[in-house]
Amino acid sequence: MSTPTSGGTDERVSATGKRVGRAAREWATAQARAEAEAARGNALPSPGTPIIEVTDLGKSYGRVIALRGVTTSVRAGEVTCVLGDNGAGKSTFIKILAGAHRHSEGTFEVDGVEQHLDSPRDALTLGIATVYQDLAVVPLMPVWRNFFLGSEPVRGRGPLRRLDREFMKRTTRDELLKMGIDLRDVDQPIGTLSGGERQCVAIARAVYFGARVLILDEPTAALGVKQSGVVLKYIAKARERGLGVVFITHNPHHAYPVGDRFMLLRRGRSIGDYAKSEITLDELTSMMAGGAELESLAHELARDMGDSSPVVAELKADVEGDHEADREADHVADAEPDVESP
Amino acid sequence: MSTIAAADERVARTSPLGRLMKRPEIGALVAAVAIFVFFAVTTDVFATLSGSATWLRSASTIGIMAVAVAMLMIGGEFDLSAGAMTGFAGLVVGILTTEYGLNVWLAILVSLALALAVGFVNGLIVMRTGLPSFIVTLGTFFVLQGIDLAGTKALIGQVAIQGMRNVPFYDQPQKLFGSSMEIGRGTFYVSIVWWVAVTAVATWVLMRTRVGNWVFAVGGAQHSSRQVGVPVAKTKIGLFMGTAGCGWLVGMLLLFTTSTVQSNTGVGQEFVYIICAVVGGCLMTGGYGSAIGAALGALIYGMANQGIVYAGWDNNWLKAFLGVMLLTAVLLNEWVRKRAEEAR
Numbered sequence A: 001m002s003t004p005t006s007g008g009t010d011e012r013v014s015a016t017g018k019r020v021g022r023a024a025r026e027w028a029t030a031q032a033r034a035e036a037e038a039a040r041g042n043a044l045p046s047p048g049t050p051i052i053e054v055t056d057l058g059k060s061y062g063r064v065i066a067l068r069g070v071t072t073s074v075r076a077g078e079v080t081c082v083l084g085d086n087g088a089g090k091s092t093f094i095k096i097l098a099g100a101h102r103h104s105e106g107t108f109e110v111d112g113v114e115q116h117l118d119s120p121r122d123a124l125t126l127g128i129a130t131v132y133q134d135l136a137v138v139p140l141m142p143v144w145r146n147f148f149l150g151s152e153p154v155r156g157r158g159p160l161r162r163l164d165r166e167f168m169k170r171t172t173r174d175e176l177l178k179m180g181i182d183l184r185d186v187d188q189p190i191g192t193l194s195g196g197e198r199q200c201v202a203i204a205r206a207v208y209f210g211a212r213v214l215i216l217d218e219p220t221a222a223l224g225v226k227q228s229g230v231v232l233k234y235i236a237k238a239r240e241r242g243l244g245v246v247f248i249t250h251n252p253h254h255a256y257p258v259g260d261r262f263m264l265l266r267r268g269r270s271i272g273d274y275a276k277s278e279i280t281l282d283e284l285t286s287m288m289a290g291g292a293e294l295e296s297l298a299h300e301l302a303r304d305m306g307d308s309s310p311v312v313a314e315l316k317a318d319v320e321g322d323h324e325a326d327r328e329a330d331h332v333a334d335a336e337p338d339v340e341s342p
Numbered sequence B: 001m002s003t004i005a006a007a008d009e010r011v012a013r014t015s016p017l018g019r020l021m022k023r024p025e026i027g028a029l030v031a032a033v034a035i036f037v038f039f040a041v042t043t044d045v046f047a048t049l050s051g052s053a054t055w056l057r058s059a060s061t062i063g064i065m066a067v068a069v070a071m072l073m074i075g076g077e078f079d080l081s082a083g084a085m086t087g088f089a090g091l092v093v094g095i096l097t098t099e100y101g102l103n104v105w106l107a108i109l110v111s112l113a114l115a116l117a118v119g120f121v122n123g124l125i126v127m128r129t130g131l132p133s134f135i136v137t138l139g140t141f142f143v144l145q146g147i148d149l150a151g152t153k154a155l156i157g158q159v160a161i162q163g164m165r166n167v168p169f170y171d172q173p174q175k176l177f178g179s180s181m182e183i184g185r186g187t188f189y190v191s192i193v194w195w196v197a198v199t200a201v202a203t204w205v206l207m208r209t210r211v212g213n214w215v216f217a218v219g220g221a222q223h224s225s226r227q228v229g230v231p232v233a234k235t236k237i238g239l240f241m242g243t244a245g246c247g248w249l250v251g252m253l254l255l256f257t258t259s260t261v262q263s264n265t266g267v268g269q270e271f272v273y274i275i276c277a278v279v280g281g282c283l284m285t286g287g288y289g290s291a292i293g294a295a296l297g298a299l300i301y302g303m304a305n306q307g308i309v310y311a312g313w314d315n316n317w318l319k320a321f322l323g324v325m326l327l328t329a330v331l332l333n334e335w336v337r338k339r340a341e342e343a344r
Helices: A009-026 A030-040 A090-098 A120-125 A143-148 A165-178 A195-208 A225-240 A252-258 A281-289 A291-305 A310-324 A326-335 B002-012 B016-021 B026-042 B049-074 B082-098 B104-129 B133-156 B171-178 B191-208 B210-220 B222-227 B232-258 B269-279 B291-310 B317-341
Strands: A050-061 A064-075 A079-084 A105-110 A128-131 A213-217 A244-249 A261-266 A269-275 B180-183 B186-189
Touching (some): A050 A244, A064 A105, A064 A244, A079 A225, A079 A252, A090 A120, A090 A128, A128 A195, A143 A195, A195 A213, B026 B291, B049 B191, B049 B232, B049 B269, B082 B104, B082 B269, B104 B133, B104 B171, B191 B210, B191 B232, B210 B232, B222 B232, B269 B291
Parallel strands (some): A064 A269, A079 A261, A128 A213, A213 A244
Antiparallel strands (some): A261 A269, B180 B186
C-alpha cells in the first residue's frame, strides 16, 4: 500500500503502475479498461516541465472576438492562475483548454505537440481534467459511490458481477488522504461534507482518473474565507504531487499565495503573463481592479454626484488603496490561508 | 499504513445498532413490528398460520409492485400506470387464450412484450420531452384503464375473464404463478416466494451493482450524473420497463391464482404502491430509498388490511390508517433527508 504522504516522483509512478494492473483486471468493460489505461499511461513529468503551452491563442465566434493574444504555460508542479473580471474571457479560455471549444488562432501545445481538441474526452485522454463549479456530485450518495460514479470497478461474472466495494472504499479513503482529507467514514453522504471538502473530493477524483493538468473553474467563488483557505491548501497539495494546475479566479488574494504564474485577462485580451518573481500582490491587485479605469470612474462620478458622495469617497479610497496597498496588506493577512510554501 | 488502519478503527466504532438506525427502512421495520404485535395480541387469528397466510398473500402482490415502484422513485420518477398495468397484463392473457385459443405460454409472452413496450414508451416520452413522469404516466394510466374496460367488453362481451381453467396447458403456468402449499392450516401461495425473490434481486441490484449506483445517481442529481458519464436515459427507461415488467408478473400471479381477472383490476392500487414505497423510506424527490423498505411497507399494508377484518372493525378504517402512515413517513423521510444533506 502506498504511503499517504507522497514521496518522490518515482515512487508515485510505480504506485500508479500497480494500480493500473489491479484496476485493469477488474474494470467493467473493455472500453472502460482502454480509457483507464490511456488516462493512466500519462505519467507525470518532472516538476517545471511545461505540459501545456499556448501562444497567441485566440477564439472568435463569427465576428465576435471572444479571446485573443493569450500566451502562457502550465507546468508540472506549478499553479497557473487565470485572473479576470466577469466577461474577461476566462470561460472561453477554459473551454479551449478543456476541449469544449476549438481555438481559432494561435497554437495550443501539449507536451510540445500541437493539438486541436474536439471534445472534452480528447482533453481527458491527454490528462487534462476540468473540475466545474457544480462539481458533478450527488449529495445524498456516500462519498465512495460518488468518487467512482460513472466508472465503477466491478468483480465477478454474469449475474454475480458486482461493485468492488472494498476496493472502492479503500481507494477513496487513500486518495482523499493523499489530498490531506482524513474522513472518518467514506460511507457518509457527500452532502454532509463542507463545500471545500466536496471540492477536494472532485479534485481527488480527477487526479485518480489520470489527470496531469487540473483546471479549476472558480473553485473559491462560492465559498467563505475559511473554506476558500481549505481549497487553496488542496491546490497547493495537488501542486506538490506534481500536477499542473490552472486556477481560474477573480480574486488576486486567493491567487497570489498559491500561484506560480499569473495570466490576466481583460475584455478578451491578455494583459500580461507573469511569473511570481515578476509581480507583487499589489501590482496584481491594481491590474485586476483596473487602477486607471477606477480613477477615471471616480472622476466621472465626482462630476455627476459631487465630491462628498459616499460612493465616490469609497472609490477614491480604493484607488489610493491600490497605490499604497496598506489596507490591502491587512486584507491579505486575513484572507491568506495556511499554505505551506514549497 | 498506520494512519489508514487508524481510520478503519474509527469507522468500526459505529455500533451495528447505530448503523441500523441510519438505514432508510428503519421506520418501516419498527412500524411493521408494532402492527404485528398489536394485531397478534388483540385478535385470535392474526398470528396463526392460516391468518398469516392470508395477510402475506395480500402483501405479496402489493409488495412486488411496491419494490418496483420504489426503484423507480429512487431513480426520481413515478409510474401511475403501474396499477392498471397488472390488470392489463392479466386481461391480455385471458382474452388471447379463452377467446382466440392462443397457446397459453405464447399469450404470456405476448403480454410480457406488450407490458415492456408500454414501460419503454413511458420512459421514452419522459426522457425525450422532459415532462414530469407524473403527468406522462397519468396519461398512460387512463389509456390502459380505457383499454382494460372498453376493450375487454368489446372483445369478450363481459367485464371479467371466464373459462380460464378450460384453457389447454393451463396447469403449467398455474404451477409457476398460482400454486400454493399447505403448512398447518395455512395456504401459502407462491406469490409470496415471488415477492421475496423480487425484493432480493432489487436489493442486490441497488446496493451491489453499477446499475444500482446509477439509479441512485440519476434520482439524486441527474445533471451531475450525466457529466460523469452515467447513461441517464438508459437507466431511467430501464426502470420504467422494470416497473411494467413487475406489473406483468403481478398480472400473471392474479390471473393464475384466482383463474380470473376483472377489467378494473389494479385500478386505484398505483397510490398504494407509492405509499408503501414512501413508508419504506423512499423520498418523493428521488435519490434515496430501499427495496426492503418498500417490501416492509407492503407488509404493513397487508397486515393492516387483514388485521382490521380480524378485529371486526369497519374495513374503511384502512384508508384512514394508510393516510396517517403516509403522512408520518413523509415527515420522517424529510427529516432524514435534511440530516443527510446538511453540512456538518
